Amino acid sequence: MTIFYNYLLTCGNRYMREFYFALKNGKTESMLSKYILVIVLALLNAEYKAQDWQRLVSLKGFWKFSIGDDMNRAKPNYDDKDWETITAPSSWENEGFNGYDGHAWYRKTFVASGDLKNHTVTLRLGRIDDVDEVYLNGYLIGATGTFPPEYNTAYFAWREYHVPQKYLNIGGENVIAIRVYDSQLEGGLIEGDLGLYEKKGAMRLDLDLAGQWSFEKGDDKDWKEKNYDDKMWDKIFVPAHWERQIGDDYDGFAWYRLSFTVPQSFKGKKLVLVLGKIDDIDEAYLNGKQIGSTGNMKGDPIRYDTRSEYKLTRGYFIPDDLLEYGKENVVAVRVYDGFRDGGIYEGPIGLIEQSKYTKYWRNYKPPKQKKDIWELIFQ
Structure with a gap:
């Protein structure tokens, strides 16, 4: 049965985790029912998620x-x-x-x-x-x-x-x-x-920033500074949960950093930094200046899950004159994860013109079935 317990925990969904603890506590009627239910739910979940892709x-x-x-x-x-x-x-x-x-x-x-x-x-x-x-x-x-x-x-x-x-x-x-x-x-x-x-319905960016980013566990406000030396940090992929890459089921604070160049052709355009979905809460800095945050990073961040911030797509509007065109810019993202999977886990990641960004959300139509299959089952 251990193999199925591990499957439930890797799904990264709170309803799956509740089901996991129910299994561990012997709240289902028989071992046979446990096997059958887990297999059926896994197949349903795979089929359900396949509907989101072209x-x-x-x-x-x-x-x-x-x-x-x-x-x-x-x-x-x-x-x-x-x-x-x-x-x-x-x-x-x-x-x-x-x-x-x-x-x-x-x-x-x-x-x-x-x-x-x-x-x-x-x-x-x-x-x-x-x-x-x-x-x-x-x-x-x-x-x-x-x-x-x-x-x-x-x-x-x-x-x-x-x-x-x-x-x-x-x-x-x-x-x-x-x-x-x-x-x-x-x-x-x-x-x-x-x-x-x-x-389906993916946002299309003007400058793709997905790929390898610098990553460090811990928390130090100096890490937001543009000139901070991060060459000794780990390299991980964005977007992707950090647990799958660092080999450690880590919960707590961590930082991401990326240096990038914005073409001169972007000069004069109003831009938005899109950071996709982050598990759980975050603060975003560009060239040392904070440009946005999601969730309460002040006080006690352990209460991170009260509004399910991990489900939200981050889009932070960039102030005029903050970007340096044709030169190096640095984005730094402070993240707190309170339970299970953490980090910048789903795209898109990059820059988009403000007019395109606002048009996308004006025209955005949520999928007909907005809930995860586990939410539909356990609601």
Whole structure:
């Protein structure tokens, strides 16, 4: 039953967690009912979430595959012609590599049509057993779990990685390379609708800031300063929960920082910094000046969950003359997480013209089913 308890906790939803504690406390009628209910709810949740996405490119089917580990395999021009061809999603044991545990790589080539440049693209890879790093045209775009020697499985996490437009070869061939480590039992790209997707009704930015950010646990107000030296900080991906990347179920304060350049062509435009959804509450600084916050960061932040701030999309209006065009700018985000998953976990992340931002929200229509499947079940 432990495997199902772990699944419930990794779902990051309070209704799932309530169900978890009900199971642990023996409040269901039988072991059989526990198994059946968990499986049915998991399948319903996967189907429910699939309704939120529009598929742009399918990546299901044949992939090149090789066991072992060599970082050169991430390069787009790496010669994989002698590799095996296997089907994904499927465990590599079911594709002939029965009994193998350890490192392996997947590679697949696809053509990015010109239409992709008009979309906010997410690479969805379903569930990978146990740990992965994902490269697009040689650029690292996502990672979940931690590789040995500090191994930490992420077997239950469903992979969704933002694809920066600057890494796509629009109109030409693109190469996805996936490094995987499996410790025991089944391994590889286990299940899911592999492909490039766009979330229905996604906001389309003028400057994409998703990708690797500097990250540090703890709290120090000096970390907001533009000239603060963060070169010794960890690098993690935004958007993504921090637990999946640092191998630590950390709750508390942490900071994100990113240096970026705004093109001269943006000068004179009113802009909004979009930070997507943050679990749980935050303060945002641009070049050392606070430009917005969500939730009560003063007093006792432990009361963070009174208004479910983690569900809100952050959009902070940038004061005139705060950005430096054609030069380095620094955004710093102070985050407090009170329970389970934390951090800047869902996009979009970047800059958008104020007129486009306000138009988006004027025209925004919430999905017909706004509640999570677990809320519908347990309400």
